[in-house]
Amino acid sequence: MALATVLQQDAPTAIAALEHVTQLDPQNPNAYAYLAFIHLYALHPQAAEKAIQTAIKLNPDQSEFQALRGIAALMQGNLIQAWQDLQALR
Numbered sequence: 001m002a003l004a005t006v007l008q009q010d011a012p013t014a015i016a017a018l019e020h021v022t023q024l025d026p027q028n029p030n031a032y033a034y035l036a037f038i039h040l041y042a043l044h045p046q047a048a049e050k051a052i053q054t055a056i057k058l059n060p061d062q063s064e065f066q067a068l069r070g071i072a073a074l075m076q077g078n079l080i081q082a083w084q085d086l087q088a089l090r
Contacts, residue, residue, distance in 0.1 A: 011042035022051075029058035029065070036068050045075035063089055 018035040025031055032055035039048035049072040055065045070085030 011038055014038045029055040033065055033068060040071055045072045048072040
Protein backbone atom coordinates (compact mmCIF):
# COMPACT_ATOMS: atom_id res chain seq x y z
CA MET A 1 0.00 0.00 0.00
CA ALA A 2 2.78 2.46 0.87
CA LEU A 3 4.58 1.94 -2.44
CA ALA A 4 1.33 2.32 -4.35
CA THR A 5 0.85 5.64 -2.59
CA VAL A 6 4.31 6.76 -3.70
CA LEU A 7 3.56 5.78 -7.25
CA GLN A 8 0.63 8.17 -7.00
CA GLN A 9 3.16 10.84 -5.96
CA ASP A 10 2.01 11.12 -2.36
CA ALA A 11 5.31 10.60 -0.60
CA PRO A 12 4.30 12.27 2.71
CA THR A 13 1.45 9.78 3.19
CA ALA A 14 3.74 6.89 2.28
CA ILE A 15 6.37 8.11 4.73
CA ALA A 16 3.79 8.36 7.50
CA ALA A 17 2.53 4.85 6.73
CA LEU A 18 6.01 3.34 6.77
CA GLU A 19 6.97 5.18 9.95
CA HIS A 20 3.91 3.56 11.50
CA VAL A 21 5.04 0.16 10.21
CA THR A 22 8.49 0.65 11.79
CA GLN A 23 6.79 1.44 15.10
CA LEU A 24 4.64 -1.69 14.88
CA ASP A 25 7.55 -3.92 13.84
CA PRO A 26 10.82 -2.24 14.86
CA GLN A 27 12.86 -5.39 14.12
CA ASN A 28 11.85 -5.49 10.44
CA PRO A 29 14.79 -4.24 8.36
CA ASN A 30 12.73 -4.18 5.17
CA ALA A 31 10.33 -1.63 6.64
CA TYR A 32 13.26 0.72 7.28
CA ALA A 33 14.64 0.07 3.80
CA TYR A 34 11.29 0.92 2.19
CA LEU A 35 11.14 4.05 4.34
CA ALA A 36 14.64 4.99 3.16
CA PHE A 37 13.64 4.41 -0.47
CA ILE A 38 10.63 6.70 -0.13
CA HIS A 39 12.74 9.37 1.57
CA LEU A 40 15.17 9.17 -1.36
CA TYR A 41 12.26 9.46 -3.79
CA ALA A 42 11.09 12.56 -1.90
CA LEU A 43 14.63 14.00 -1.96
CA HIS A 44 15.17 13.64 1.80
CA PRO A 45 18.61 11.98 1.83
CA GLN A 46 19.38 12.67 5.50
CA ALA A 47 16.16 10.99 6.63
CA ALA A 48 16.85 8.16 4.18
CA GLU A 49 20.31 7.64 5.63
CA LYS A 50 18.91 7.43 9.16
CA ALA A 51 16.34 4.82 8.11
CA ILE A 52 18.80 2.75 6.09
CA GLN A 53 21.34 2.77 8.93
CA THR A 54 18.72 1.06 11.09
CA ALA A 55 18.02 -1.48 8.35
CA ILE A 56 21.74 -2.24 8.05
CA LYS A 57 22.06 -2.71 11.81
CA LEU A 58 19.22 -5.22 11.69
CA ASN A 59 20.51 -7.03 8.58
CA PRO A 60 24.08 -6.08 7.65
CA ASP A 61 24.33 -8.67 4.87
CA GLN A 62 21.63 -7.23 2.60
CA SER A 63 23.46 -5.67 -0.36
CA GLU A 64 20.44 -3.60 -1.41
CA PHE A 65 20.68 -1.74 1.89
CA GLN A 66 24.29 -0.82 1.10
CA ALA A 67 23.16 0.51 -2.27
CA LEU A 68 20.50 2.69 -0.66
CA ARG A 69 23.05 4.04 1.82
CA GLY A 70 25.40 4.81 -1.07
CA ILE A 71 22.68 6.71 -2.91
CA ALA A 72 21.80 8.68 0.23
CA ALA A 73 25.47 9.55 0.72
CA LEU A 74 25.80 10.62 -2.92
CA MET A 75 22.71 12.83 -2.66
CA GLN A 76 24.31 14.53 0.36
CA GLY A 77 27.58 15.10 -1.46
CA ASN A 78 29.47 12.52 0.59
CA LEU A 79 31.34 11.03 -2.34
CA ILE A 80 33.76 8.94 -0.29
CA GLN A 81 30.98 7.16 1.62
CA ALA A 82 28.99 6.71 -1.59
CA TRP A 83 32.01 5.22 -3.36
CA GLN A 84 32.73 2.86 -0.45
CA ASP A 85 29.14 1.64 -0.26
CA LEU A 86 28.76 1.18 -3.99
CA GLN A 87 32.20 -0.47 -4.38
CA ALA A 88 31.16 -3.03 -1.77
CA LEU A 89 28.48 -4.22 -4.20
CA ARG A 90 31.04 -5.41 -6.76
